[in-house]
Amino acid sequence: MTGARALLGRELRLAIRSGGGAGLGLAFFLILVLLVPFGVGPSGTVLSAIAPGMLWIGALLACLLSLDRLFQADFEDGTLDILMMSRLPLEALVAIKAIAHWLTTGLPLLIAAPVLGATLHLPDAAQPWLVASLALGTPALSFIGAMGAALTLGIRRGGLLLSLLVLPLYVPTLIFGAATVSAAATGGDPLAALTFLTAITLASIAILPFAAAATLRLQLS
Amino acid sequence: MSIWELANPRRFMALSGRILPGLSWAAGLSIGIALVWGFFFTPDDYQQGSTVKILFIHVPTAFIAINAWLMMLVASLIWLIRRHHVSALAARAAAPVGAVMTVAALMTGAIWGQPMWGTWWEWDPRLTSFLILFIFYLGYIALWQAVEDPDKAADLTSVLCLVGSVFALLSRYAVLFWNQGLHQGASLSIKQEDNVADVFFYPLVLSITGFVLLFVALVLLRTRTEIRLRRVRALMLREAR
Numbered sequence: 001m002t003g004a005r006a007l008l009g010r011e012l013r014l015a016i017r018s019g020g021g022a023g024l025g026l027a028f029f030l031i032l033v034l035l036v037p038f039g040v041g042p043s044g045t046v047l048s049a050i051a052p053g054m055l056w057i058g059a060l061l062a063c064l065l066s067l068d069r070l071f072q073a074d075f076e077d078g079t080l081d082i083l084m085m086s087r088l089p090l091e092a093l094v095a096i097k098a099i100a101h102w103l104t105t106g107l108p109l110l111i112a113a114p115v116l117g118a119t120l121h122l123p124d125a126a127q128p129w130l131v132a133s134l135a136l137g138t139p140a141l142s143f144i145g146a147m148g149a150a151l152t153l154g155i156r157r158g159g160l161l162l163s164l165l166v167l168p169l170y171v172p173t174l175i176f177g178a179a180t181v182s183a184a185a186t187g188g189d190p191l192a193a194l195t196f197l198t199a200i201t202l203a204s205i206a207i208l209p210f211a212a213a214a215t216l217r218l219q220l221s
Numbered sequence: 222m223s224i225w226e227l228a229n230p231r232r233f234m235a236l237s238g239r240i241l242p243g244l245s246w247a248a249g250l251s252i253g254i255a256l257v258w259g260f261f262f263t264p265d266d267y268q269q270g271s272t273v274k275i276l277f278i279h280v281p282t283a284f285i286a287i288n289a290w291l292m293m294l295v296a297s298l299i300w301l302i303r304r305h306h307v308s309a310l311a312a313r314a315a316a317p318v319g320a321v322m323t324v325a326a327l328m329t330g331a332i333w334g335q336p337m338w339g340t341w342w343e344w345d346p347r348l349t350s351f352l353i354l355f356i357f358y359l360g361y362i363a364l365w366q367a368v369e370d371p372d373k374a375a376d377l378t379s380v381l382c383l384v385g386s387v388f389a390l391l392s393r394y395a396v397l398f399w400n401q402g403l404h405q406g407a408s409l410s411i412k413q414e415d416n417v418a419d420v421f422f423y424p425l426v427l428s429i430t431g432f433v434l435l436f437v438a439l440v441l442l443r444t445r446t447e448i449r450l451r452r453v454r455a456l457m458l459r460e461a462r
C-alpha cells in the first residue's frame with residue numbers, strides 16, 4: 001500500500017511539476033470549445049443542440065493528448081523495468097498510472113465543464129448531468145487509454161497509432177456519455193444512459209488493468 | 222490428421238499448396254454462377270425493382286466482414302495460448318481481406334441506399350457498426366505494420382484483437398441505444414419465416430458459399446506469402462551474419 005501511495009504521489013508530482021502537462025489537456029479542452037462557435041456559427045440554438053456532443057468529444061480528445069506519455073517516458077529511461085521488479089503487482093501499477101492520468105486530465109475537465117457548457121448555451125437542467133456523466137465516464141477513458149498506451153509502447157510516432165487504436169474503443173463511452181447530457185438537455189430521462197456509462201467505467205476499471213499489464217509484460221519480455 | 226499438425230509451416234505449405242487451386246476454382250465458379258443466377262434469373266422485387274439484386278454481393282461481403290474478424294479472434298487466441306506461428310500469420314493475412322469486404326459491404330449498401338432510402342449514407346446502427354468495424358481493421362493492420370519484431374507484433378495484435386472484439390460488440394449494442402435504424406432485419410436467420418423469399422434464397426446461399434471459399438482461398442494464399450516472407454527474412458539475417 002505504501003508503494004502504491006508513493007507511486008501515485010510520484011505520478012502526480014511529475015505531472016504537475018516540470019512541464020508535465022497537467023494543465024495542457026484543460027487548455028486544449030478550452031481551445032476546442034472556443035473553436036466550435038467559429039466552426040458552426042454563434043447561433044445559440046445550434047450551439048445548445050451540439051453542446052453535449054462537443055463537450056464529450058472535447059473530453060475524449062483532451063484525454064488522448066497526454067496518453068502517449070503514460071508509459072513511454074518511464075519505458076525510455078528504464079524506470080518501468082525497475083517498477084516491474086518492485087513488489088507492487090503490474091496490474092496495480094497500471095491502475096495507479098490510469099488513476100493519476102484521470103486526476104490530472106479527467107478531474108480538471110470535470111471542474112471546467114460547467115463553465116464551458118454555459119458558454120455553449122447548455123440548458124441549466126443539463127449541467128448537473130454533464131458533471132455527473134463526466135465524473136462517471138472519464139475514468140473509463142483513462143483506463144481504456146492505458147490499455148492503448150501499453151499496446152503502442154516503444155513504437156516510433158506511436159501517438160498517431162494510439163489515437164487510431166483508442167478512439168474506436170471510446171465509442172461506447174462517448175455514446176452513453178453524450179446521450180446522458182442530451183437526454184437531460186431535451187427533458188428526457190438521463191438515468192438509463194448514465195447507468196450504462198457507469199457500467200462501462202466499472203468494467204473497464206475491473207478488467208483493463210489486467211489486459212494492459214499482460215501487454216506490458218509482452219512488451220518488456 | 223489433427224488440425225494442430227498444420228501448425229508446422231512445412232505441413233501447412235504442402236497442404237495449402239495442394240488445395241489452393243481447387244479452392245480458388247470452386248470459389249470463382251460458385252460466385253460466378255450465383256451472380257449470373259441472381260442477376261438474370263430471379264424476378265425483380267415488386268417494391269425495389271432490380272436494385273434488390275445487389276443483395277447477392279452485399280450480404281455475402283457483410284457476412285465475411287464480420288466472420289473474418291471472428292476468424293482473427295480465434296487465430297489470435299490460438300497464437301496466445303499455443304504459440305503456433307501459422308495461426309498468427311493467418312490472422313494477419315485475414316485482416317486486409319476483412320477490411321476490403323467491410324468496404325465492399327458499405328459501398329454496395331450505399332449504392333442500394335441511394336435509390337431506395339434516398340441517401341448514400343444514413344447514421345443507422347448497422348451502417349455505423351460497420352464503419353466502426355472498418356476502423357478496428359485499420360488499427361489492427363496498422364499495429365502489425367508498426368511493430369518491427371514479428372513475434373511481439375503477433376502478441377500485441379492478438380491482445381488488440383481480443384480487446385477490440387469486446388469493444389466492437391459493445392459498440393454494436395451501444396449504437397442501438399443511440400439511434401434506431403432504417404436497415405432491414407437479417408436476410409438469413411435460423412427462423413425460416415424471417416428469411417428472404419426462396420427465389421432469392423438459393424442463389425444467395427450459393428453466393429455466400431462462394432465468398433466463404435474466396436475468403437479461405439485468399440487467407441491461405443496470403444498466409445503462404447507471409448510464411449515465405451518470414452523465410453526470406455530468416456535467410457537474409459543468416460546472410461548478414
